[in-house]
Amino acid sequence: MNMEVHNWGLNVENVNVxxxxxxxxxxxxxxxxxxxxxxxxxxxxxxxxxxxVPLAP
Amino acid sequence: xxxxxxxxxxxxxxxxxxxxxVSIGDTFNAxxxxxxxxxxxxxxxxxxxxxxxxxxxxxxxxxxxWLKDGKTVNKSTFHHDCSINVHHVSLIGVSSSxxxxxxxxxxxxADARLKHFRKLQD
Numbered sequence: 001m002n003m004e005v006h007n008w009g010l011n012v013e014n015v016n017v018x019x020x021x022x023x024x025x026x027x028x029x030x031x032x033x034x035x036x037x038x039x040x041x042x043x044x045x046x047x048x049x050x051x052x053v054p055l056a057p
Numbered sequence: 058x059x060x061x062x063x064x065x066x067x068x069x070x071x072x073x074x075x076x077x078x079v080s081i082g083d084t085f086n087a088x089x090x091x092x093x094x095x096x097x098x099x100x101x102x103x104x105x106x107x108x109x110x111x112x113x114x115x116x117x118x119x120x121x122x123w124l125k126d127g128k129t130v131n132k133s134t135f136h137h138d139c140s141i142n143v144h145h146v147s148l149i150g151v152s153s154s155x156x157x158x159x160x161x162x163x164x165x166x167a168d169a170r171l172k173h174f175r176k177l178q179d
Contacts, residue, residue, distance in 0.1 A: 005134040010061070012143040020077070020148065020155040023089040023169035029141050030061065030134065030161035037121035038169040041114075 077151035
Protein backbone atom coordinates (compact mmCIF):
# COMPACT_ATOMS: atom_id res chain seq x y z
CA MET A 1 0.00 0.00 0.00
CA ASN A 2 1.44 3.38 -0.98
CA MET A 3 0.59 6.48 1.02
CA GLU A 4 1.66 10.02 0.17
CA VAL A 5 1.37 12.75 2.79
CA HIS A 6 1.55 16.45 1.89
CA ASN A 7 1.76 18.75 4.90
CA TRP A 8 1.19 22.45 4.38
CA GLY A 9 0.91 23.76 7.90
CA LEU A 10 0.25 22.71 11.47
CA ASN A 11 -0.95 25.58 13.65
CA VAL A 12 -2.44 24.93 17.06
CA GLU A 13 -4.13 27.86 18.78
CA ASN A 14 -5.10 26.47 22.15
CA VAL A 15 -5.19 23.02 23.71
CA ASN A 16 -6.28 22.18 27.29
CA VAL A 17 -5.64 18.63 28.42
CA UNK A 18 -6.42 17.40 31.93
CA UNK A 19 -4.38 14.28 32.19
CA UNK A 20 -2.18 12.10 30.00
CA UNK A 21 -1.71 8.88 31.92
CA UNK A 22 -0.88 5.15 31.77
CA UNK A 23 1.52 5.03 28.82
CA UNK A 24 -0.61 7.30 26.70
CA UNK A 25 0.69 9.65 24.06
CA UNK A 26 -0.32 13.26 23.33
CA UNK A 27 1.37 14.15 20.06
CA UNK A 28 1.30 17.33 18.02
CA UNK A 29 3.35 16.54 14.95
CA UNK A 30 4.43 13.68 12.72
CA UNK A 31 4.66 9.99 13.36
CA UNK A 32 5.34 6.73 11.59
CA UNK A 33 4.25 3.95 13.90
CA UNK A 34 2.39 3.82 17.22
CA UNK A 35 1.56 0.62 19.14
CA UNK A 36 -0.25 1.21 22.43
CA UNK A 37 -1.45 -1.65 24.60
CA UNK A 38 -3.08 -1.56 27.98
CA UNK A 39 -4.35 -4.18 30.46
CA UNK A 40 -6.87 -3.14 33.10
CA UNK A 41 -8.36 -5.31 35.80
CA UNK A 42 -10.97 -4.20 38.32
CA UNK A 43 -12.52 -6.64 40.81
CA UNK A 44 -16.18 -7.46 40.11
CA UNK A 45 -17.37 -5.89 43.35
CA UNK A 46 -15.85 -2.58 42.39
CA UNK A 47 -17.98 0.32 43.47
CA UNK A 48 -19.49 2.57 40.88
CA UNK A 49 -18.02 6.03 40.94
CA UNK A 50 -21.03 7.21 42.88
CA UNK A 51 -19.99 6.39 46.39
CA UNK A 52 -16.26 7.05 46.38
CA VAL A 53 -15.68 9.84 48.88
CA PRO A 54 -14.96 13.00 46.83
CA LEU A 55 -11.71 14.82 47.57
CA ALA A 56 -11.99 17.85 49.80
CA PRO A 57 -12.32 21.00 47.66
CA UNK B 58 11.56 11.04 7.62
CA UNK B 59 11.90 14.77 6.98
CA UNK B 60 11.65 16.76 10.19
CA UNK B 61 9.76 19.93 11.03
CA UNK B 62 10.67 22.72 13.43
CA UNK B 63 8.39 23.08 16.46
CA UNK B 64 7.63 26.65 17.56
CA UNK B 65 5.91 26.68 20.95
CA UNK B 66 5.02 30.09 22.34
CA UNK B 67 3.27 29.17 25.58
CA UNK B 68 3.06 25.87 27.43
CA UNK B 69 1.84 25.19 30.98
CA UNK B 70 2.42 21.77 32.55
CA UNK B 71 1.41 21.33 36.14
CA UNK B 72 3.00 18.01 36.98
CA UNK B 73 5.11 15.42 35.17
CA UNK B 74 5.34 12.38 37.43
CA UNK B 75 6.06 8.64 37.45
CA UNK B 76 8.51 8.81 34.52
CA UNK B 77 6.31 10.97 32.33
CA UNK B 78 8.04 12.72 29.44
CA VAL B 79 7.36 16.18 28.04
CA SER B 80 9.44 16.73 24.91
CA ILE B 81 9.53 19.46 22.32
CA GLY B 82 11.44 18.49 19.22
CA ASP B 83 12.18 15.18 17.54
CA THR B 84 12.25 11.72 19.00
CA PHE B 85 13.27 8.60 17.14
CA ASN B 86 11.97 5.83 19.38
CA ALA B 87 9.73 5.93 22.43
CA UNK B 88 9.26 2.81 24.53
CA UNK B 89 6.81 3.39 27.40
CA UNK B 90 5.97 0.81 30.05
CA UNK B 91 3.95 1.26 33.21
CA UNK B 92 2.73 -1.29 35.76
CA UNK B 93 0.46 -0.31 38.63
CA UNK B 94 -1.40 -1.86 41.54
CA UNK B 95 -4.02 0.27 43.31
CA UNK B 96 -5.26 -0.97 46.70
CA UNK B 97 -8.30 0.73 48.25
CA UNK B 98 -8.92 -0.60 51.76
CA UNK B 99 -11.71 0.07 54.25
CA UNK B 100 -10.24 0.71 57.69
CA UNK B 101 -7.56 2.97 59.00
CA UNK B 102 -4.41 0.85 59.07
CA UNK B 103 -2.32 -0.95 56.46
CA UNK B 104 -0.31 -4.02 57.36
CA UNK B 105 2.28 -6.12 55.60
CA UNK B 106 -0.52 -8.54 54.66
CA UNK B 107 -2.18 -5.88 52.51
CA UNK B 108 0.77 -5.55 50.19
CA UNK B 109 0.33 -6.93 46.69
CA UNK B 110 3.14 -8.01 44.40
CA UNK B 111 3.39 -7.91 40.63
CA UNK B 112 4.61 -11.52 40.47
CA UNK B 113 1.41 -12.87 41.97
CA UNK B 114 -0.83 -11.76 39.12
CA UNK B 115 -0.73 -12.99 35.49
CA UNK B 116 -2.02 -9.67 34.14
CA UNK B 117 1.53 -8.27 34.42
CA UNK B 118 3.09 -11.03 32.34
CA UNK B 119 0.42 -11.66 29.75
CA UNK B 120 1.37 -11.00 26.15
CA UNK B 121 -0.69 -8.50 24.14
CA UNK B 122 -2.27 -10.20 21.12
CA TRP B 123 -1.49 -7.83 18.30
CA LEU B 124 -3.17 -8.06 14.93
CA LYS B 125 -1.66 -10.55 12.51
CA ASP B 126 0.88 -8.67 10.36
CA GLY B 127 -1.17 -6.38 8.12
CA LYS B 128 -0.13 -4.88 4.84
CA THR B 129 3.16 -2.97 4.73
CA VAL B 130 2.62 0.76 4.07
CA ASN B 131 5.10 2.75 2.00
CA LYS B 132 4.58 6.25 3.30
CA SER B 133 6.24 9.25 1.63
CA THR B 134 5.87 12.58 3.39
CA PHE B 135 6.33 16.03 1.85
CA HIS B 136 6.47 19.02 4.20
CA HIS B 137 5.68 22.13 2.18
CA ASP B 138 5.64 24.26 5.33
CA CYS B 139 8.34 22.90 7.60
CA SER B 140 7.12 24.34 10.93
CA ILE B 141 4.78 23.29 13.70
CA ASN B 142 3.34 26.35 15.44
CA VAL B 143 1.71 25.96 18.82
CA HIS B 144 0.33 29.06 20.50
CA HIS B 145 -0.82 27.69 23.86
CA VAL B 146 -0.89 24.24 25.44
CA SER B 147 -1.98 23.68 29.03
CA LEU B 148 -1.60 20.30 30.69
CA ILE B 149 -2.47 19.39 34.26
CA GLY B 150 -0.76 16.06 34.52
CA VAL B 151 1.54 13.75 32.54
CA SER B 152 1.97 10.63 34.63
CA SER B 153 2.89 6.91 34.69
CA SER B 154 5.27 6.87 31.74
CA UNK B 155 3.23 8.89 29.33
CA UNK B 156 4.60 11.04 26.56
CA UNK B 157 3.67 14.60 25.63
CA UNK B 158 5.48 15.38 22.38
CA UNK B 159 5.46 18.44 20.15
CA UNK B 160 7.40 17.51 17.05
CA UNK B 161 8.03 14.27 15.27
CA UNK B 162 8.45 10.78 16.66
CA UNK B 163 9.16 7.77 14.52
CA UNK B 164 8.15 4.74 16.55
CA UNK B 165 6.16 4.47 19.77
CA UNK B 166 5.65 1.21 21.65
CA ALA B 167 3.68 1.67 24.89
CA ASP B 168 2.33 -0.80 27.40
CA ALA B 169 0.27 -0.08 30.52
CA ARG B 170 -0.99 -2.60 33.07
CA LEU B 171 -3.14 -1.65 36.04
CA LYS B 172 -4.83 -3.80 38.65
CA HIS B 173 -7.27 -2.46 41.23
CA PHE B 174 -8.09 -3.93 44.64
CA ARG B 175 -10.97 -2.96 46.92
CA LYS B 176 -10.62 -4.56 50.34
CA LEU B 177 -13.76 -4.21 52.41
CA GLN B 178 -14.35 -5.09 56.05
CA ASP B 179 -17.06 -7.75 56.13
